[in-house]
Amino acid sequence: DTGVSQDPRHKITKRGQNVTFRCDPISEHNRLYWYRQTLGQGPEFLTYFQNEAQLEKSRLLSNRFSAERPKGSFSTLEIQRTEQGDSAMYLCASSPPQSVEQFFGPGTRLTVL
Amino acid sequence: TQLLEQSPQFLSIQEGENLTVYCNSSSVFSSLQWYRQEPGEGPVLLVTVVTGGEVKKLKRLTFQFGDARKDSSLHITAAQTGDTGLYLCAGANPNSGYALNFGKGTSLLVTP
Numbered sequence: 001d002t003g004v005s006q007d008p009r010h011k012i013t014k015r016g017q018n019v020t021f022r023c024d025p026i027s028e029h030n031r032l033y034w035y036r037q038t039l040g041q042g043p044e045f046l047t048y049f050q051n052e053a054q055l056e057k058s059r060l061l062s063n064r065f066s067a068e069r070p071k072g073s074f075s076t077l078e079i080q081r082t083e084q085g086d087s088a089m090y091l092c093a094s095s096p097p098q099s100v101e102q103f104f105g106p107g108t109r110l111t112v113l
Numbered sequence: 114t115q116l117l118e119q120s121p122q123f124l125s126i127q128e129g130e131n132l133t134v135y136c137n138s139s140s141v142f143s144s145l146q147w148y149r150q151e152p153g154e155g156p157v158l159l160v161t162v163v164t165g166g167e168v169k170k171l172k173r174l175t176f177q178f179g180d181a182r183k184d185s186s187l188h189i190t191a192a193q194t195g196d197t198g199l200y201l202c203a204g205a206n207p208n209s210g211y212a213l214n215f216g217k218g219t220s221l222l223v224t225p
Contacts, residue, residue: 004155033212042201042215043156056209091155093213100144100163100205102213104155 002026004105006092012111013082020078021108025094032075033102034067035091036060043091049075082112116140117202119216127224130192134219136202137184143207145185147176150199150218192223 005024013019025032031050035043046065047057051072061067064082069075079086089109093102117138126132136145144163148156160169162178162185169176173196175188189196199220203213 006155031210033210035213040217042203042217043213045209045212045214048210048212050210056212058212093155095211100211101146101158101161102211103158104148107153107155109153 004092004094004103006090006105006108008108009106010109010111012113014113015082015084017082018078018080019082019110020076021090021092021110023075023077023092023105025073025075025092026096026103029094029096029103030072031095031097032069033093033095034075034077035093037089037091037107038087046077079110082110084112086110087112117204117214117216119200119202119219121219122217123220123222125222125224126192128192128194131188131190132192132221133186133188134200134221135184135186136216138204139183140204141182142204143182144205145178145182146203146205146213147185147187148201148203150201151197156201189221192221194223194225197221197223 007022033048034046037043049069064080067077089107091107093104095102147159150156165180165182167178173190199218201218203215205211
């Protein structure tokens with residue numbers, strides 16, 4: 001029984017560089033969510049997919065951020081021209097059909113120097 | 114945005130003690146979920162409550178959903194050092210594909 005996986009677990013980059021994170025959801029989970037968590041805060045919603053369709057984006061998702069889920073399975077989150085304020089834990093979660101429960105991956109810790 | 118407030122923000126107790134943490138909102142939620150998160154890891158789902166007044170038990174953890182579905186509590190009996198972690202409550206927003214609105218969490222430290 002494999003849970004949600006995320007890669008990489010840690011990423012250190014210099015300001016201005018682009019980074020891409022990957023999330024593999026639990027098999028047969030049709031909804032996939034991205035969240036961001038900074039120190040001392042709970043996770044904040046960024047965007048979600050139902051199958052391959054991106055149905056919602058929060059105001060936190062600036063135009064430097066883009067997410068895809070091309071085949072309705074894994075998803076990628078790309079941040080262009082990273083800024084120090086992008087430093088955070090990026091969490092992915094998936095949810096099965098007809099359920100409100102979400103299951104989280106271990107996260108990708110991003111540090112922008 | 115439906116805001117969730119958790120209290121206390123920090124809690125330090127000794128092994129064997131009981132504790133209760135709270136999750137409150139002015140909004141009604143169709144469901145609330147409780148998660149525990151350890152440093153450097155993702156949140157792990159503990160329970161989902163959906164019915165007003167519902168009580169669910171998970172070993173030494175007791176979860177209650179308020180009658181009006183605006184608040185919830187988590188009670189831990191005879192805390193153990195393994196209970197240490199960040200406890201997060203989250204409400205699902207049906208208008209955003211059930212995306213979760215999280216509180217800031219209660220950071221619990223249980224010492225021997």
